[in-house]
Amino acid sequence: MQSLDTLSPPFDRLTHDEAEILKQRIDIAYFRPGAVIVHQGQASDFLHVIIKGAVEARHGAALHDVLGAGDIFDARAVVHNEAGEDFVAAEETLCFLLPRSNILDLVHRNDGFAAFFYAELSRKLDALPTQRDLRGIDSVLGTRIRDARHSEAVFIRGCATLEAAAHAMLEADTDAVFVDDGERTGVVTGLKLTRACMIRRLPAETPVREIAQFEVVSINADQLLVDALLIMTRSNKRRIAVTEDGRYVGLLRDLDILGLFAGNSQLIPGRIARATSVADLSGAAHDIQEQVERLCRQGVRVEAINNITADLNSRLHGKLFEIVAPPAIREAGCLFLMGSEGRGEQSVRTDQDNGLLLARPVPEADLATFQADFTLALESFGFPPCPGNIMVRNPLWSQPIDKFLAQLRTWVHAADSEAAMNLSIFADAVAVAGDTHVLAGAKASLIEMVRGETRLLAEIAKLIDLFSTDDLGVLGTVFATIGFRRKDIDLKRDGTFPIIHGVRVLSLEHDTLAGSTRQRAEALVARGALDAHFAGEILSALTIFMNLRLSAQIDARHRGRTDATSAVNVGAMPTVERDMLRDALRIVRRFRELIHVRYSLTGP
Amino acid sequence: MLRSVRRAIDRARISDPRYAFLFGEAPPDEVVAVDCETTGLNLRKDEIITIAAIRIRGDRILTSERFEALAKTNRKSAPEAIKVHRILDHDLQHGRPMREIMPELLHFVGSRPIVGYYTDFDVGMIDRYLLRLLRIHLPNKRIDVSSMYYKCKYRDAPDHLLIDLSFDSILKDLSIPAITQHDASNDALMTAMIYLQLRDMLKRGVRIPRMRAGAIADLGIGA
Numbered sequence: 001m002q003s004l005d006t007l008s009p010p011f012d013r014l015t016h017d018e019a020e021i022l023k024q025r026i027d028i029a030y031f032r033p034g035a036v037i038v039h040q041g042q043a044s045d046f047l048h049v050i051i052k053g054a055v056e057a058r059h060g061a062a063l064h065d066v067l068g069a070g071d072i073f074d075a076r077a078v079v080h081n082e083a084g085e086d087f088v089a090a091e092e093t094l095c096f097l098l099p100r101s102n103i104l105d106l107v108h109r110n111d112g113f114a115a116f117f118y119a120e121l122s123r124k125l126d127a128l129p130t131q132r133d134l135r136g137i138d139s140v141l142g143t144r145i146r147d148a149r150h151s152e153a154v155f156i157r158g159c160a161t162l163e164a165a166a167h168a169m170l171e172a173d174t175d176a177v178f179v180d181d182g183e184r185t186g187v188v189t190g191l192k193l194t195r196a197c198m199i200r201r202l203p204a205e206t207p208v209r210e211i212a213q214f215e216v217v218s219i220n221a222d223q224l225l226v227d228a229l230l231i232m233t234r235s236n237k238r239r240i241a242v243t244e245d246g247r248y249v250g251l252l253r254d255l256d257i258l259g260l261f262a263g264n265s266q267l268i269p270g271r272i273a274r275a276t277s278v279a280d281l282s283g284a285a286h287d288i289q290e291q292v293e294r295l296c297r298q299g300v301r302v303e304a305i306n307n308i309t310a311d312l313n314s315r316l317h318g319k320l321f322e323i324v325a326p327p328a329i330r331e332a333g334c335l336f337l338m339g340s341e342g343r344g345e346q347s348v349r350t351d352q353d354n355g356l357l358l359a360r361p362v363p364e365a366d367l368a369t370f371q372a373d374f375t376l377a378l379e380s381f382g383f384p385p386c387p388g389n390i391m392v393r394n395p396l397w398s399q400p401i402d403k404f405l406a407q408l409r410t411w412v413h414a415a416d417s418e419a420a421m422n423l424s425i426f427a428d429a430v431a432v433a434g435d436t437h438v439l440a441g442a443k444a445s446l447i448e449m450v451r452g453e454t455r456l457l458a459e460i461a462k463l464i465d466l467f468s469t470d471d472l473g474v475l476g477t478v479f480a481t482i483g484f485r486r487k488d489i490d491l492k493r494d495g496t497f498p499i500i501h502g503v504r505v506l507s508l509e510h511d512t513l514a515g516s517t518r519q520r521a522e523a524l525v526a527r528g529a530l531d532a533h534f535a536g537e538i539l540s541a542l543t544i545f546m547n548l549r550l551s552a553q554i555d556a557r558h559r560g561r562t563d564a565t566s567a568v569n570v571g572a573m574p575t576v577e578r579d580m581l582r583d584a585l586r587i588v589r590r591f592r593e594l595i596h597v598r599y600s601l602t603g604p
Numbered sequence: 605m606l607r608s609v610r611r612a613i614d615r616a617r618i619s620d621p622r623y624a625f626l627f628g629e630a631p632p633d634e635v636v637a638v639d640c641e642t643t644g645l646n647l648r649k650d651e652i653i654t655i656a657a658i659r660i661r662g663d664r665i666l667t668s669e670r671f672e673a674l675a676k677t678n679r680k681s682a683p684e685a686i687k688v689h690r691i692l693d694h695d696l697q698h699g700r701p702m703r704e705i706m707p708e709l710l711h712f713v714g715s716r717p718i719v720g721y722y723t724d725f726d727v728g729m730i731d732r733y734l735l736r737l738l739r740i741h742l743p744n745k746r747i748d749v750s751s752m753y754y755k756c757k758y759r760d761a762p763d764h765l766l767i768d769l770s771f772d773s774i775l776k777d778l779s780i781p782a783i784t785q786h787d788a789s790n791d792a793l794m795t796a797m798i799y800l801q802l803r804d805m806l807k808r809g810v811r812i813p814r815m816r817a818g819a820i821a822d823l824g825i826g827a
Contacts, residue, residue, distance in 0.1 A: 003667070024668060025668050026667060026668060027664050027665060027666050027667055027668050028665035028667055028793075028796075028797070029663055029664050029665070030663045030664075030665075030797070030800035030801060030804065031663070032663075032808070051780075051781065051797075052779055052780055052781055053779075069781070092778070092801050092804065092805070094780070094797055094800075097664070
């Protein structure tokens, strides 16, 4: 007889025998519209899998989600004795009833199956594959360096001659050897050797320590290839040493990684560094975007992609500043990025958020030329202009430091929603070129000014509800009962924004603005301003939203749409992902409540 | 013959008193969905190949305690019948004689009302064996989902309206996912699902809208 589909997650984790036994125990229930199937806060005797119909997940009058065929509810009610929401049939609904005793038994004996029922989203995220992993491409960059192909370490003494070094390389069939020079260890490459002999005309008897590089960039063999790629990109090296137990055991070349997959992010910094014109940079900018897609396709974690991209983008902006800025601005100015770029969380380009602070006034004409040229060049690289006009070409965001500080003070005193918005944006500012001290000073002043300004902080905190449509309320009820399905969830509005902003306002208060949302949250935990466990849950939720968002953005690009929306069709998602998304949304709601309480905000 | 009269006669002439429970009180709020696959559609000549029964208690379909049996037949399946049930004659070697299956079936069904799709055919089939075994007809109350569906959709329909009571149309109207593999178990299960939904809709007085092609756009404002 046709029964539960045990080929789809999480039931695909069961052995054949486990699945068969479970199937034998399943009954089916019919629910009339309006029937409450599981009550919030109560245990449930069955895990329900919807055969047909629609079930609303509700919290009081608020509609949180509408579940359809294939959806499972409610893991919490079965395993943790406490349903997260009310589950109410919205239309004539049939469900498989999986008895609780059987589910608990399977949870105890089958770890893979149990992962689905973890209470913590962070554990679930680690244990359950996302859709992308299922396509089987996470493997390459997730490989440990010790398992990847790299050349063995060959050592020669520092007093050995260049000639001996050349022979050592030839024998070992490698193009670089370690130089053991007593206290210190260095590296000499074939290219260095060639230059020394052919260009500098050093005698072949020269001790190799004369030309060895003693500042060795290295990575532990236990780390992953993606980490190696990140280090290569950051250090602009194409070869790094591999260490194990504090010893050098080999050399990993970019080519070793390239052999495994077709990426080239470690080549981009060189390309940026060599650029002498906007046109040169344009090629590199294009490469960065390609790289994002490639890394995403290969299943690289979204945070790693963000890290690599942020690093490359900041180099790109820095170089562009160097090329475009007139000498006066280059000397007095500090270019900074804000928003997601400032936090290092933008991978697919959404818009430009940048500004310029000047240590001292510069000629008007210089500034005007720079503002126009810079914005235009970025636009040609594929960074759309900021809809809110938060760009250097807006005089508000490109002024001398003393005027800007006065502006900050005005905002702090005004403490209205516009000021709150501007201060939030500036809180993410990070310097990418010029005199970075100018920005550092301005941000320190900001923290100083904000301290103790509870009314202002509350005004900023209030922005967390800026896009809040969390509750469809009464309208939602009507929609759901006439068959309207809330299939679209706006990942930015419902997910990333509230998390990022909540962490941001806490960071403004506690002086933990440096870095990404993850780094901020970790710093808040370190200061005791945020519970460590909850912070972990928030960050897992953020990862889920960012992952989905990145996939959607890349998907939109492939369809040739530039109006990439942040809405996802929940109906098209695999059950497990949808379930995790629901958990993530629940965490957002809890975080929002926390911010409300913390800053004494009223109403959602 | 009125069914109640026949029931009274049967009750008197049952050949084996151990089966008197068939005439007893059914457990409250329980029915049984029954479906047979047969060698063909002739009630006098054709035979049962498989028979399945699933109990329904309240709003629950008790699939965990269902009854299912494969019978040994003398007659070969008509080619059209094989197309439906996909049981070839050589699959039937493992079948058991109906005289063995019948007592089990009767104990499983008891005096519960029988739910089916065109129940008369399935019960008619069972009656052939039952007459031989106990000299009676199956006395259980019959509930036919096709007439429930008719009530829910076509009652008070204008005369010229084309009436479609096919199994597939019922499933579609109730948006119950069709199981493409027809066997007695699957059909009994789908019948049970149909029954529960229609019973509730009739209780609440909900009608299935009759739609002309192209009239779908009207739905939601007027319908």
